[in-house]
Amino acid sequence: MAVFEKVQDIIVDELGKEKEEVTLETSFEELDADSLDLFQIxxxxxxxxxxxxxxxxxMKTVADLVKYVENNK
Known part of the structure; x- marks a missing residue:
């Protein structure tokens, strides 16, 4: 499974969103993620x-987070 799919699954689980709502271009603000949500993610x-x-x-978007993980794992 690619990094994006794993990150997407984590965000979906934590925020109770649909997978379709979590794309690389989606910002955490658009997902209504507060600081506690981001901490858990x-x-x-x-x-x-x-x-x-x-x-x-x-890290403002899902892509920022995915890129960070890819560059630091």
């Missing part, structure tokens, strides 16, 4: 990919 991603996510990194 990041924790799940760190566990799934065994990567440390820099919370100071500028």
């Amino acid at each position: 990041i924790n799940d991603i760190e566990d799934e990919f065994d990567v440390e996510v820099d919370t100071e990194a500028d």
Whole structure:
């Protein structure tokens, strides 16, 4: 499974969204994700990919997060 699909699954599970709502271009703001949601998503991603996510990194979209994981795993 590609990084995007795993990240998408995590976001869908955490936010209760439909897969179709979570695309690479989708912003976390569009998903109505608050800071607690983002914290949980990041924790799940760190566990799934065994990567440390820099919370100071500028990640506004799903693509930003996927690219970060791909570059740091």
